[in-house]
């Protein structure tokens with residue numbers, strides 16, 4: 003069981019519903035996973051599960067808080083000291099608060115912005131620098147369809163994701179020459195803890211389906227993917243409504 | 254669980270849910286459980302509402318419904334926690350499904366020690382219903398330990414040795430003693446996952462009962478009965494029996510190559526509710542093809558485990574075949590001594606109503622006692638029939654059949670039931686009072702409750 007690992011994969015926000023599904027797809031004797039998130043006890047449990055499923059030595063578990071940007075440098079060194087090199091980094095962490103609540107209490111808005119945008123940029127800048135220097139690697143950032151257009155019902159969350167989307171776009175452009183690939187994933191509605199208080203309509207997808215879609219896009223080295231793919235068309239329509247009309251819509 | 258601005262828990266919306274039979278429906282707030290702390294948080298925040306653990310929703314009736322109260326959806330809580338290659342003991346979170354277990358462990362030479370006729374239920378739900386399969390043991394026989402959250406907020410581990418009262422009230426206890434968080438199950442070693450199968454035609458009930466006696470070579474047996482056959486053909490059926498094939502029983506290279514692989518066949522999805530009559534046609538056709546078609550008097554073959562254990566799973570959402578209003582399954586047990594008489598009488602009675610489900614499944618459960626207090630499986634013959642609800646007239650007939658079941662000392666399976674009356678239930682389960690005492694001890698305020706519990710009086714009577 004101690005054959006050489008071929009790939010080291012970091013999952014940031016590994017307790018997320020989508021990340022859990024993805025990690026199960028990835029778990030195999032050829033992959034060393036590094037699970038990072040705040041709730042370490044939960045990560046340990048998931049690591050055991052992945053060890054049993056993947057039949058390799060289990061994933062490493064490292065505590066990570068997106069909001070503590072001062073620790074990110076050290077976090078990355080810790081990752082590298084444990085596994086040597088890093089081939090892929092998935093960014094799953096994210097925070098969603100209700101729009102009306104966040105309008106009333108700026109702390110909630112701030113937490114979303116600090117997590118989804120500032121925290122993401124902080125850790126990815128470091129990962130990017132490492133991969134750029136190494137001349138290889140892949141960064142997979144989970145943004146959202148909510149970042150495609152600001153709507154009154156969730157623009158505080160949406161704008162944090164819009165920031166992330168543009169950041170990933172720029173990063174992709176910067177790293178293209180160094181051989182580091184960046185994939186932006188924009189899921190639609192997914193049935194995870196994030197949406198647990200919402201009524202699940204027909205547009206909701208299971209995280210397992212999203213995980214498979216992400217892996218397919220990774221293998222095809224896509225730049226941008228909507229998941230499931232019909233969201234591409236929904237968002238195309240939503241983006242194409244003229245602002246003068248859009249601002250009067252209840253969305 | 255999510256919190257609002259001042260840290261109060263935010264409840265999910267109330268939604269209509271049903272069991273597999275799609276009858277009855279009942280609204281509840283459904284909390285998905287994904288992390289270890291969540292069940293405890295919901296328990297603390299319940300504010301007078303009762304809770305019920307819910308698995309994959311594969312019980313037919315109202316077992317996993319909790320009207321206007323809370324359900325905890327355990328399906329996202331599905332991690333493996335440990336597996337001991339030496340003892341075969343698997344520890345897993347309660348929401349893992351039997352299919353997920355098979356997917357991981359079949360390639361390693363292990364199988365579920367007991368499996369019901371579908372692989373989609375969760376492990377926790379299977380324990381709560383103490384499911385049975387084609388062998389003579391129920392699942393509880395192989396449950397080593399249960400890790401539970403009780404009404405008072407404490408976390409306990411129970412087993413046949415430790416807190417045996419709680420353990421034997423929980424297996425088959427329909428989720429009413431506490432939340433089953435994790436299960437330790439003793440898995441079964443297999444040489445191959447292929448089934449050595451024998452199908453034998455029986456012309457009538459005498460013949461099929463005879464066949465049930467030949468259990469030595471065939472640890473797993475079940476029979477399909479044609480309920481349309483009357484008179485001297487009553488009980489016309491096909492005995493389907495099997496055993497896990499050993500390596501040296503495989504005949505071809507193709508078979509050897511499948512000896513450890515999870516079958517992966519296409520699944521047919523039923524997209525919408527069929528008109529209620531279509532079932533008749535389908536099942537009659539299925540039976541007739543087997544019985545009159547190519548099926549010789551005795552057919553020997555090797556088949557994959559999906560075809561043997563889970564023939565209906567290949568049609569996803571087959572419950573929709575029964576039409577809009579849903580279906581009820583009538584599954585009862587008649588003790589061994591009265592078995593033939595009882596099954597014969599009920600079959601006659603049921604086909605006389607002209608409402609017969611065209612296919613019934615009969616099995617024999619050997620002479621092995623089950624210490625579960627209100628667990629269904631016990632020595633006897635089990636017969637299961639599906640009925641479309643239609644306009645509901647069928648329910649009156651079932652009340653009549655209950656009387657016959659009682660007369661022969663039998664009982665109804667709660668995981669299938671949606672309609673039984675309290676009086677019948679009280680008379681069917683002889684150790685009910687013992688169970689009630691355990692419920693009183695561990696959950697005196699009915700923190701855990703369900704529509705089924707309210708219907709059958711499986712609650713503690715509050716205030717005397």
Ligand SMILES: NC(=O)c1ccc[n+]([C@@H]2O[C@H](COP(=O)([O-])OP(=O)(O)OC[C@H]3O[C@@H](n4cnc5c(N)ncnc54)[C@H](OP(=O)(O)O)[C@@H]3O)[C@@H](O)[C@H]2O)c1
Nearest residue numbers: 017018019020039040041067068095096146191192194196
């Ligand atoms: N669900 C949807 O409908 C949907 C749609 C589009 C996009 N997305 C995006 O997809 C990603 C995954 O979402 P999901 O639905 O799987 O969400 P989820 O299950 O709610 O998971 C979010 C995870 O983020 C982690 N997290 C939050 N704040 C953190 C922080 N400060 N530091 C580190 N980790 C933190 C949490 O980890 P701990 O548990 O360890 O605290 C949590 O497990 C998110 O970025 C989300 O915005 C979701």
